[in-house]
Amino acid sequence: MRVFIMGSSGAGKTHLASKLSTELTLPHLELDSLRHQANWQPLPDRKFQTEVRAFCKRDRWVIDGNYSVVRALVLARATDVVLLDRSKTLVMFRLFIRSMIRVLLRRKLWNGNRERLRYLLSPDPNLNVLLWSWSNFDRRREEFTQLQLSVARTEQATIRIHRVSNNKQLRELVEHLNSIATD
DSSP, rough: OEEEEEEETTSSSSHHHHHHHHTTOOOEEEEEHHHBOOOOOOOOOHHHHHHHHHHTTTTSEEEEEOOOHHHHHHHOOEEEHHHHHOOOOHHHHHHHOOOOOHHHOOOOOOGGOOOOOHHHTOSSSTTTTTHHHHHHHHHHHHHHHHHHHHHHHOOOOEEEEEOOOSHHHHHHHHHHHHHHHOO
């Protein structure tokens, strides 16, 4: 089983990936942890692709993230794609709470990086995760629809697409993935 989880920032990708990783004993790659090097410097595209390609060669895994530069690599090996399609209100609420907790508690993220209050107050969406998520939300949904259409048009599609918009669907999906992982 190779599960690729996509969704807007704050939709719960990493939370779900961690849960599946633990329950199904799948190696987990959070793409943000690889892309965001120290001082928020991005890992160069070629190195990023090389690292992701190497991880994808495994027989079993769960990967979460949305980077277009590696999406085709991950999709080429995924058996299941989870599209976390939560409401914009819920995503923004969760993202605000998560970001404020990280700022107030000075939580370290990947490679020593931290969210900072000045980033959350910045008008630049490349610094402000709240603006980033808000401004990319509709584009992400359109990508989900295009991905579903693309897979549906492929006669030999081997990817199962799961579009999840509420907690009931999420619970059912986790149960389903647990059941097919043990078969």
